Amino acid sequence: MTMAAESDFYTLHYFPFSLYSLMIRFGLVLGRRLNSDTAPKVHIKLVNLHREENLSEEYLTLVNSRGQVPALTSRALATPLTDSRDISEWLCEQQPELVPDHYRATIQSIMDKLYSFHAMALTIGREEKKHGIPNRAAELLEQKDLTEHHRRALELRSVFHELCYSNMFTPASIGEVEAKARGFVEELDAALKEHNEGQLWIFGDKPTILDAHATALIARLTDVRRQDLLTARVQEYAKGVFASEEWKEATHGRTTLWNVSLGHVADLNPL
Ligand SMILES: N[C@@H](CCC(=O)N[C@@H](CS)C(=O)NCC(=O)O)C(=O)O
Numbered sequence: 001m002t003m004a005a006e007s008d009f010y011t012l013h014y015f016p017f018s019l020y021s022l023m024i025r026f027g028l029v030l031g032r033r034l035n036s037d038t039a040p041k042v043h044i045k046l047v048n049l050h051r052e053e054n055l056s057e058e059y060l061t062l063v064n065s066r067g068q069v070p071a072l073t074s075r076a077l078a079t080p081l082t083d084s085r086d087i088s089e090w091l092c093e094q095q096p097e098l099v100p101d102h103y104r105a106t107i108q109s110i111m112d113k114l115y116s117f118h119a120m121a122l123t124i125g126r127e128e129k130k131h132g133i134p135n136r137a138a139e140l141l142e143q144k145d146l147t148e149h150h151r152r153a154l155e156l157r158s159v160f161h162e163l164c165y166s167n168m169f170t171p172a173s174i175g176e177v178e179a180k181a182r183g184f185v186e187e188l189d190a191a192l193k194e195h196n197e198g199q200l201w202i203f204g205d206k207p208t209i210l211d212a213h214a215t216a217l218i219a220r221l222t223d224v225r226r227q228d229l230l231t232a233r234v235q236e237y238a239k240g241v242f243a244s245e246e247w248k249e250a251t252h253g254r255t256t257l258w259n260v261s262l263g264h265v266a267d268l269n270p271l
Pocket of ligand 1: 017019020021049054068069070082083084085
């Protein structure tokens with residue numbers, strides 16, 4: 001390893017009950033298990049969505065103007081990476097063992113399917129479905145004592161919110177997302193049928209980046225009782241992963257959705 005690589009430290013801006021954050025966290029755990037020498041040094045930093053830390057001036061102006069997690073920052077990066085797929089690709093460049101050549105095309109194709117929709121349309125509650133997700137940035141703009149920078153950042157975030165969330169929960173777009181989710185599950189099911197042979201990971205005894213993303217999504221769909229979108233084979237595979245040390249390291253045995261029995265997110269230790 002070069003000296004330059006040794007001095008590279010990264011921060012993953014993370015919320016433990018964010019599906020796309022969990023995909024990255026699990027990817028980091030799997031990469032480190034595959035090869036601790038090539039694993040990047042990543043500090044996990046809580047961005048507490050329950051306390052709207054994602055809408056703070058600092059987060060919006062220095063990390064992610066869209067106010068979402070996950071994001072990856074580092075002096076080694078020209079600009080922050082603010083999308084889980086970009087972070088995932090960065091990780092696979094650092095640790096090519098996460099995408100074995102032999103399975104690259106299959107992994108790419110199933111990842112494309114997974115990223116062809118935003119899972120939120122499948123995972124929100126009935127109330128949110130009825131009323132949509134409140135635009136908190138717009139509400140915060142009512143405050144008088146905002147700095148100019150913060151005001152501008154909240155205005156941008158508010159526009160993003162409208163673009164991203166305003167049409168997400170119509171019956172037509174939910175139907176479209178369900179169809180895409182089924183397409184992803186079908187292709188994953190076919191890969192398991194062809195390669196898995198009763199082993200822990202999709203392609204056998206070693207995990208890939210696809211295991212990290214697929215199981216996080218399956219966990220969320222299971223937590224919101226959308227097993228109707230999964231096949232028996234996909235559920236069986238995920239059950240094995242959920243019992244693994246690797247999954248416990250990434251989630252500390254927590255569900256993907258917050259509930260009161262977990263206490264305040266700010267008090268979670270370990271994060
Ligand atoms: N395309 C983004 C989606 C990220 C995303 O939707 N993050 C959600 C949590 S899973 C979030 O930050 N929500 C808070 C908000 O938008 O206010 C990615 O893949 O990273």
